[in-house]
Amino acid sequence: MIQVLLVDDHKIFTEGLSFILANEADIAVVGECQNALQVKQLLASQAIDVVLLDINLGQDSGLDLCRYIHEHYASTKILAISMYQEESFISKMLKNGASGYLLKNTGREELLKAIRSVYQGGNYQSAVVTEIIMKGLSRQKQQEHNIYQLRFTRREKEVLELIAKGLTTREMANVLFISEKTVETHRSNLLAKFDVKNVVSLLKVAIEYGYVK
Amino acid sequence: MIQVLLVDDHKIFTEGLSFILANEADIAVVGECQNALQVKQLLASQAIDVVLLDINLGQDSGLDLCRYIHEHYASTKILAISMYQEESFISKMLKNGASGYLLKNTGREELLKAIRSVYQGGNYQSAVVTEIIMKGLSRQKQQEHNIYQLRFTRREKEVLELIAKGLTTREMANVLFISEKTVETHRSNLLAKFDVKNVVSLLKVAIEYGYVK
């Protein structure tokens, strides 16, 4: 009997999955969680074989939770579920210990196949996901400037957020207790990293790629 | 028997719903659609009582589809489902003919209640949604400056879009064949209407409220 835990902040989704899985003789849903805390508590009290984990857990980070589970419960397999087919998400989840990545637009059959596959120690990626990863890999080789894998320093993130709040250079300098010149440097670096020429474009791209909300 | 149609581009979600609803004696799921075209075709061939409609249909706009259904099949009730609790989304859906709005984090019980309620000609809003709408309404009354009902002139819309593309005043002037001063006037009017003090905030608010994508 495969002990399965469902994790998604959308209750109706986990309930739906629960109904789907209820029909399978070899699968038992032992819990449905809406947030990271619930998951940690449940894992502490009970052995779980497979966790169906949504990346987007509202407040909590599905990524962090994924790593947590993988580190603390090595034998528990994780199947990431997401509606986003961004390559960055997928590769991050896989790096953080997920044995598979499913999109929410996959069907019941594939879900069942994936659960059984990872339970037996294997991996499972849907065809679509595999394709995306492949494309990502080849893209990485070709073009150096990949906006999905930009890395920012602590300060750059802070400045980006303050820019998004509409603060001017002077205001940011006051908030961060650094000189205006330093703020300008960080902003300038951000513009270069995003390959844009003014803050308006910066903000737009940053929102578009989820770096700020 | 309530004839229900499920519309969501995430197959696994509609399948989950389908399983949930299968247990109810008075409800029959007569179809699951992943896009607008499928919905239109199915509606043309079959009478539907209630459509569970996700706002986010990938390519297609759930909003437009909502209006389409409401206009062409007046007796068909629409229950909007979304993971977003933005007041703008909710009110837009309700304006476009939805009889109710559910968040994806509502449970099975509430879903069933909502379906039966709208089927009988009523409306249904979950407590959370009601609260959000109320807040929105009271906000409208209190503060005269209601960002949701701002009206823009043709030029203002054009300038806003160009700003969002990151163009400078000069570039906009060239594109629109008007003087820089005129562009400045339009931009200035936009800043005033949105009640912000620079283009960065302008863009952010405009994106937030759906005036630009």
Place this chain on the structure above:
DNA sequence: AAAAAAATCAGGGTTTACCCTGATAAGATT
């Protein structure tokens, strides 16, 4: 220990954004 990355700041410059007042003219509305 050495190298790389990150954070800090400055001078000095150009460009763009932003603000205010004021004005004209065409088109829509009442």
Place this chain on the structure above:
DNA sequence: AATCTTATCAGGGTAAACCCTGATTTTTTT
């Protein structure tokens, strides 16, 4: 006919953004 809205443009100013070069110190990585 009178009014309102929209679109157009100008002068003249301040503030902010943006660019380039160059530099020091701290932190992190190798």
